[in-house]
Amino acid sequence: MPNKVLETKNLNAYYGDFQALFEVSIDLFEGEIIAIIGANGAGKSTFMRSVTGLIDRIDNEINYKGLSIKGLRADEIAKKGLAMVPEGRKLFPSLSVEENLLIGGQIKRLGPWKLNTVYELFPDLYDKRNIPSNLLSGGQQQMAAIGRALMSNPDVILFDEISLGLAPIIIKSIYQNLPKVIQKGMSAIIVEQDISKALEISDRVYCLQEGRIALFGESKQLTRQEISKAYFGI
Template identity: 65%
Template sequence: MPEPILKISKLSAHYGDFQALYGVDMEVAEGEVLAIIGANGAGKTTLLRSLSGLMSNEAGQITYRGQAIGALRADQVAALGIALVPEGRQLFPSLTVEENLMIGGRVNRAGPWNLHKVYDLFPILQERRGQASTSLSGGQQQMVAIGRALMSNPDLILFDEISLGLAPIIIKDIYAALPGIVGGGMSAVIVEQDITKALSVSSRVYCLQEGRVSLEGGSATVSREEISRAYFGIA
């Protein structure tokens, strides 16, 4: 396997007195698409919030390209090349589609992604570029959220519940765009409720169950029985 771009070592995370992650160990290889599955409340979003700097952790629990980043702020993490597509899109409602995209570009990282390339990936956004982001459909808003992340020219992109609340035809369009996103060697972590979709686009999969890794394996080789046991905590 290629050298890991990201290493997570004994990562624990808390919301006040509530512990959401318990000693999680993971790796993401250079150019790899990794899937993370698990039931609601398993800790998936907490994991991505930790990786993107939205939650502060011990510095050495998360290492990116050999640098301890667990205690960095979100803007510092983004400047290093990690971008998050958050659950629920979280667009700026007072800004247009294009203005939301330009926010991602303010990281000022060199790379191939710019407005022209984002519009090539999602042509509907160019048509709607002057509209308020909240006037778009849910699927179009997800495209804006993805485009905003790409505008920062990340080396690692994190997708939190990429298909949540979207119509099946829109989910198909979003996943059809994925090869064009990661085809240049970008690494990706995809948190996804649709297990079949998650396995179809990833090389490896981790399952979280109550804040712990309950399964790790190759997406093409793990069985549905193994996934069911890991997902629901069945002995």
């Protein structure tokens, strides 16, 4: 049994008085890819934001490599090796592509990723490295956002809505590149609306519904029927 890198125990999360997550317990093992699926508003993004320290009010535990990271600031958590590719890419518009990558790289952790290895993975970015990042196409922005996360040489990489708003052909190429991105020893959590894509890429899958875990299991063993029941709540 490999080590648990990340686990939440009965996690509750709140926006003010509004509770968005109810007793969500999710485990992530070393080298594993899990997918989180669910309808809009099911709490997928809230989960990702809780884990990365962006939600002020959470209850119960989040452990990373056996130590609690609950209550740490987002920048402290990031320095421990959790990187996020945020929903909507969220590149820094007033920075060039290369500057965006360098911002990711200012967390100095050891590992294979530096400017030239990122450029080898995404040659398009090399050609556009000096232009403002908001002039990139959607697909190129997603590559830059992935590259920016990789630059910190994380142990766990989180993809929030990895394919939302991208053209099918771009999504295909991003999924083709994922095995190169999530290299040996790294773990990943992918939030994805496309169920078949999620099942294909992941080892295990969790389905959220109205802030609760409605279903989880090995991606290969879950049936379509079980998933649609958990997804839509019917």
